[in-house]
Structures are given as C-alpha cells and as structure tokens.
Amino acid sequence: xxxxxxxxxxxxxxxxxxxxxxxxxxxxxxxxxxxxxxxxxxxxxxxxxxxxxxxxxxxxxxxxxxxxxxxxxxxxxxx
Amino acid sequence: xxxxxxxxxxxxxxxxxxxxxxxxxxxxxxxxxxxxxxxxxxxxxxxxxxxxxxxxxxxxxxxxxxxxxxxxxxxxxxx
Numbered sequence: 001x002x003x004x005x006x007x008x009x010x011x012x013x014x015x016x017x018x019x020x021x022x023x024x025x026x027x028x029x030x031x032x033x034x035x036x037x038x039x040x041x042x043x044x045x046x047x048x049x050x051x052x053x054x055x056x057x058x059x060x061x062x063x064x065x066x067x068x069x070x071x072x073x074x075x076x077x078x079x
Numbered sequence: 080x081x082x083x084x085x086x087x088x089x090x091x092x093x094x095x096x097x098x099x100x101x102x103x104x105x106x107x108x109x110x111x112x113x114x115x116x117x118x119x120x121x122x123x124x125x126x127x128x129x130x131x132x133x134x135x136x137x138x139x140x141x142x143x144x145x146x147x148x149x150x151x152x153x154x155x156x157x158x
Contacts, residue, residue, distance in 0.1 A: 006085075006120055021121065021144065028143045032136045035124035041085055042100070045114035053111070061109045065100065 001046045001054050002079040007067045008039035042066055054078050080125045080133050081158040086146045087118035121145055133157050 009015050018037040025033045044061070048054035058076045067074040088094050097116040104112045123140070127133035137155045146153040 008120065008122065018121075024144055025140050030136060030140045030143060032126045032132070033123060033140065034126050037122045039120040039122065041087065041118040041120045042097075043087065043116045043118065044112060047111045047113050057109060057111045061104050061112065064107045064109060065103055 001048050001051075003044045003046055003054060003058055004077045004079070005042040005044060005058055005062060005066055006039060006075045006077070007042070007062070007072050008075075009037055010071055010073055013071045039072075040066075051078050080127050080130075082123045082125055082133060082137055083156045083158070084121040084123060084137055084141060084145055085118060085154045085156070086121070086141070086151050087154075088116055089150055089152055092150045118151075119145075130157055 015037045018035070021038065022033055022036040025036070044058065046054050046057060048057055055076060055078060062074040062076070063069065094116045097114070100117065101112055101115040104115070123137065125133050125136060127136055134155060134157060141153040141155070142148065
C-alpha cells in the first residue's frame with residue numbers, strides 16, 4: 001500500500017528557509033511570489049492489511065520520527 | 080492564491096536519506112514499513128490573476144530553483 005505523509009510547519013513558526021527561497025525566486029525573476037513555506041514529504045510503501053492499519057502505522061511513524069509535533073503538523077494521504 | 084509544489088526524486092535515483100528513515104522507523108518499532116522516499120514540499124502564496132498565470136509562475140519557479148530536473152520530478156497543485 002502506498003501512502004504520502006506531508007509535514008509542514010505550524011502557523012506562526014518562523015521559516016527562514018522559506019524566506020530565503022522567496023528572496024531567491026524574486027532575484028531569479030519569478031514574479032508574483034508573495035510567500036513560501038517549506039515542508040517535507042515522505043512517500044511510504046507499507047505492508048498493511050487495510051487502510052485503518054496503514055493509518056495507525058503512519059500515525060505512529062509521524063509521532064515517533066517524521067514530525068516534531070511541537071512545531072510541525074502532519075497530514076496522511078493513503079493511495 | 081495558494082499553491083503547493085511537491086518535489087520528489089525520480090524513480091531509480093538512490094535515496095539514502097529515505098533508507099535511513101526506513102531503518103530508523105524499524106528500530107523504533109514501527110511495523111510494516113517496506114520503503115520510504117523523502118521529498119520536499121513548498122507552500123507558495125501567489126499574486127496571480129488566474130490559475131493559468133499561477134501555473135506558469137510555479138513552473139518557472141520549479142525549473143529555475145525548486146527542483147533539479149535531472150534527478151527530481153515536480154507536481155503543482157493550485158488550491
């Protein structure tokens with residue numbers, strides 16, 4: 001079973017990396033960019049019997065390793 | 080206009096970071112993980128008149144900065 005986990009910074013958490021990308025895009029002549037925030041994506045291949053089991057495994061993975069829940073949110077998409 | 084750009088490694092490109100995450104999840108007792116590949120996500124706020132203009136701006140951003148087209152694919156989602 002294939003799944004995608006997207007980890008993004010919570011609102012209000014500063015994102016200097018995103019700010020740098022925003023500035024770089026402007027320098028490169030890409031117009032209309034008003035803001036950038038960077039996050040992480042994990043494409044996970046799972047051996048799970050059903051979607052509920054897959055979701056439980058991914059939730060555990062996020063809480064234990066993939067996301068820092070103090071400053072990050074995660075979203076799970078199961079294909 | 081809000082948009083999300085997802086940059087992932089092309090198939091066949093080695094992903095040692097993903098392999099390390101896979102091993103770490105196994106060590107932490109998360110079961111059923113058969114593979115992990117890590118990518119990047121960019122949440123972009125755009126000043127664009129319409130979806131076509133937004134898509135053109137994002138495509139330029141990906142080609143110029145966000146993705147390395149030799150080893151990475153990108154996908155654009157406009158909200």
